[in-house]
Amino acid sequence: MKQLFDCLKRYRIEAILSPLFKLFEAGMELLVPIVVARIIDVGVKNADKGYILHAVLLLAAFAAAGLAFALTAQYFAARAAVGTGAELRRRLFSKLQSFSFSQIDEMGTASMLTRMTSDVQQVQTGVNMTLRLFLRSPVVVFGATAMAFVVDAKAALVFAAVIPLLALVVFAVMAACIPRYRAVQEKLDSIYLSTREALTGARVLRAFRMEGEEEENFSKKSSALRAAQTAVGRISALTNPLTFLLINLAVIALIYAGALRVEAGALGQGEVVALYNYLSLILVELIKFANLIVTVTKAVSCANRIGAVLSLEGERETLLPPEEEDPSAPAVSFENVSFTYEGGSAPALSRIDFSVERGETVGILGGTGSGKTTLISLLFRFYTATEGKVKVCGADTKSIPVKELRRKIGYVPQKAVLFRGTIASNLRWGKEDATEEELLHAASVAQAADILEAKGGLGGTVEQEGRNLSGGQRQRLTIARALAGDPDILVLDDASSALDYATDARLRAALGAEGRTVFFVSQRVAAVMHADKIVVLDDGKIAGMGTHTELMETCGLYREIYRSQTEAEA
Amino acid sequence: MKKRVLRAILRDLRPYGAYLAITLLSAVIVVAGQILVPYFAGKAVDCIPLSGREVDFSALRRALLGIGISLAFSAVFQWVLGVSNNAIAYRVLSDLRTRSFCKLSKLPLRTIDSRPFGDISNAVVGDAEQFADGLLLGFTQLFTGVLTIAGVLGIMLFLRWEIALVVFCITPLSLFAARFISKHTYGAFRRQTETRADETAFADEMIGNLKTVKAFTREEQNERIFEEKNAALQKASLTAVFFSSTTNPVTRFVNALVYAAVALAGGLFVLSTGGMFSVGSLTTFLFYANQYTKPFNEISEVVTEFQNALACAGRIYALLGEEEESSDEGLLELGHAEGAVSLDKVRFSYDPERELIKDFDLDVRPGMRVAIVGPTGCGKTTLVNLLMRFYDVDGGSVSVDGKDVRTVTRASLRRNLGMVLQDTWLKTGTVRENLCMGNPDCTEEEMVEAAKAAKAHAFITRLPKGYDTVLSREGVLSEGQKQLLCIARVMLCRPPMLILDEATSNIDTRTEKLVQEAFAALMRGRTCFVVAHRLSTVENADLILVMDSGKIVERGTHLELLEKNGAYAELYRAQFVSP
Secondary structure (H helix, E strand, O other): OOHHHHHHOOOOOHHHHHHHHHHHHHHHHHHHHHHHHHHHHHHHOOOOHHHHHHHHHHHHHHHHHHHHHHHHHHHHHHHHHHHHHHHHHHHHHHHHHHHHHHHHHHOOHHHHHHHEEEEEHHHHHHHHHHOOOOOOOHHHHHHHHHHHHHHHHOOOHHHHHHHHHHHHHHHHHHHHHHHHHHHHHHHHHHHHHHHHHHHHHHHHHHHHHOHHHHHHHHHHHHHHHHHHHHHHHHHHHHHHHHHHHHHHHHHHHHHHHHHHHHHHOOOHHHHHHHHHHHHHHHHHHHHHHHHHHHHHHHHHHHHHHHHHHHHHOOOOOOOOOOOOOOOOOOEEEEEEHHHHHHOOOOOOEEEEEEEEEOEEEEEEEOOOOOOOOHHHHHHOOOOOEEEEEEEEOEEHHHHOOHHHHHHHHEOOOOOOOOEEEEEEHHHHHOOOOOOHHHHHHHHHHOOOOHHHHHHHHHOOOOOOOHOOHHHHHHHHHHOOHHHHHHOOOEEEEEOOOOOHHHHHHHHHOOOOOOEEEEEEEOOOOOHHHOOEEEEEEOOOOEEEEEOOOHHHHHHHHHHHHHHHHHHHHH | HHHHHHHHHHHHHHHHHHHHHHHHHHHOOOOOOOOHHHHHHHHHHHOOOOOOOOOOHHHHHHHHHHHHHHHHHHHHHHHHHHHHHHHHHHHHHHHHHHEEEEEHHHOOHHHHHHHHHHHHHHHHHHHHHHHHHHHHHHHHHHHHHHHHHHHHHHHHHOOOOHHHHHHHHOOOHHHHHHHHHHHHHHHHHHHHHHHHHHHHHHHHHHHOOHHHHHHHHHHHHHHHHHHHHHHHHHHHHHHHHHHHHHHHHHHHHHHHHHHHHHHHHHHHHHHOOOOOOOOHHHHHHHHHHHHHHHHHHHHHHHHHHEEEEEHHHHHHHHHHHHOOOOOOOOEEOOOOOOOOOEEEEEOOOOEEOOOOOOEEEEEEOOOOOOEOOOOOOOOHHHHHHOOOOOOOOEEEEEOOOOEEHHHHHHHHHHEEEEEEEOOOOOOOEHHHHHHHOOOOOOOOOHHHHHHHHHHOHHHHHHHOOOOOOOOOOOOOHHHHHHHHHHHHHHHHOOOOEEEEOOOOOOHHHHHHHHHHHHHHHHOOOOEEEEEOHHHHHHHHHEEEEEEEEOOOEEEOOHHHHHOOOHHHHHHHHHHHHOO
């Protein structure tokens, strides 16, 4: 909620003006019964047609003024609500991007997107309605009560009795509904997740003929959601009849009390009518208010869930004082680096110590879980070393702004993902203002020139996640994307796995000719054996380092891996 | 378009006829009660003298009793109405949701592949939800609204037709206003929906691939793009929200005019009819003037809500009306296949403008091992799509055991084909659920055995809850571990035919060797298509297909092809012999 108010604050003027104009409008409405009472008690009683006409013109004037006030109020409310919604979405997106991978894993992309779409929508509606009605309704209710007391204090005691009862009903219903709405939302999240999976996993689910089972599961979830929704609906449907009942019981009491007062000579017939009209006014307002409560309770639980995401601490960049780059220093050096994942019991990497000269190609070799990915994550500072230092060009990565650091290093991820847009827009991820020549050059080094040809050049369309391209095509384009940024260091994270050997070989040759520092991360000896230096990782430790020939002599593990592979292949 | 959607909605409401009847009946009772309350209130007011005379208490009590009875009925049935309405709306919603979900598995992959996931899942969840809200609100208010208008009009005509006429003449103003507003808001709502879908798709893509985003430090650019989309959405929303919210004040204004007119006419009538038209009747009329026009308010509110709901419904029904894969109904069961596969003059393309595969012929005998090699993007993945019948051929045919795959059910075809794709996909659920996907009836022993054979057992047992560990979408597993699970998943099915799509590229070499052995055992006696780069696979293959640009450029065994010294020999030298 705090976050919500924070966003709303940007629209504080609108948020003040809207209810204010609503109050003016309410004021116009509150005057109507008094005028009607005068029509009866003065105009009709004295048979004064002129008086009646004047009074009616006054009513029309109130109506016109009310319209003007209301439109103004609606406009400001819409501005504030829509603006707040947009601001919430903006903050959410920005917050989501700042999350660490483990945070993202924990929450799941699906539920985060629900936060950003339907939750924000509910909050927006809630804010809109609140600005329009939340002040207005109580003011009308209490205003009508006050006016009733002005008309006749004794008869108006009926008002004083019924209003606390009404408040009790409204709040009891609200209290019963709020936790139930939360349960509904949780079920909705899980429904969304299933739907996404049916799409992302369409091939596998079909291959394993899981369609039926998935449908059955979904249908169960859907029914559970329905049951939860129906349960809430049953309670919230109580509000209207109960308020209607209470108000009209008050009408009965009021007319009876009014009759007694009239007989006592304390009240006119028109004034009884005015009191009755005030009660009707309250009834109408309460029905609106009850609907508002439903909207607001929904909005509040949505706002809370958005708030929970926004208040999570994303990754924060803490920088050490800048260090001078040393032109003679190695391109990358790991100095006695250890790293343990948060909550991890054993270090994922321990005492990693090696350096890579500029222009060298390095192979990082190791099996699943050997720490390759962790090592690369430290280089990019996706994580920060628990112990030791990772240096790039002689400067501790902790002293380099992340943005600058990552610009120096081109990254080709293991999972080749591209984004909706064109080939050019994807390649420009590497460098936003890259010229066409630069992009074409990057593509040709990445052996992707033929893709451009096939897809209609740089302007060729790329669908979401690059689904209109084959795995190999995507992979080469991701390499081109990294190269487009002209990075000093290029990291291929098992990136040639979807390439055939011929393409792979040409790619290596082309990369070699470029003179960059290149990291080949792989589990295959073939992918790293020609590197200037090979680092063999095993269980988070360096098991050997050197060239292929050296390692064949000195490193038992390397020999074993080499043999297992060549045996299988030869 | 709007009409078609409305018709579809009505059709889906049909099964809830009983609830609809309850709703209608309750609405009648509720409205009757609500109309009678002010009528009796007017009677009661008339028992109170304008001046001087005594109050007629016995008549007053009768009138008040009338209020009480009308009130009781109205209140009880209001609740019934609400509950019955919920029942309809949530049932229809649940039906629609389930139906559109079931629709997903009938969509051709071509359709799924060409849409942003976010668009489709939004239709199933978000749109359905908004549609139900609109329906819920719409039903209650539309029924009671129309009834109230009719009822109040009737009783007003009965009481004093002249004043009723005045009311009747002014009120349509609010209808015109409402119609005008709703016509203009429909477009705004649609724009809002479209811009929102665009924004959601963008966020989905970026948050789903955060690692790449971070590696390229694209956060700021993304925020900029997001802000652009967000600003467009904000603008569209403001128009939609503001204009739809003008309906209320405008109709309220018309109400106030009606109210004033009734006060004037009523006042004058009381004077001119000399007590025939009483102050009590005037009170009743004034109340009716409000009640009569309030439904107009609500109906116009409903209309805006309906616009939104219709736009959402439009997209749900568009999804439901999406062309489906050809039905499996009446097709034969393939049974346990021998594993003979043949492709006859296959023609296929993803994009009708660019032919990908043409005149593709292939004959594979049961148990044959076919290796497919060729440069990246040569069409190997396409072969998987065709063999699994994820896509249908544009011309020619694919047959298994001499039966065209289009003449047997997809399920029976796919039961005979084991698949390990390059992209590992696991569902949210336990390891066990994932493993037993293709063979839900397997025993614990069989499952563990398959996991052991795929070398997955060791790491599974190290997971916090072993086989019952829940895997989330991004999960805790490494790519290699996921791949092992995918292999184990197929191992458990023991299908007569296998399609391995570069399946082992993410497993470390030591494990890979063992997996290779397991695979070799699995492949024995089975027809295999292997899209792989390992020399051993290629050498041991009964048939090597060398593909380029979707066509088979060479075929034969390793030795034959080397002898031929063509494309394969060149590829072999480049790939397997160190430069």
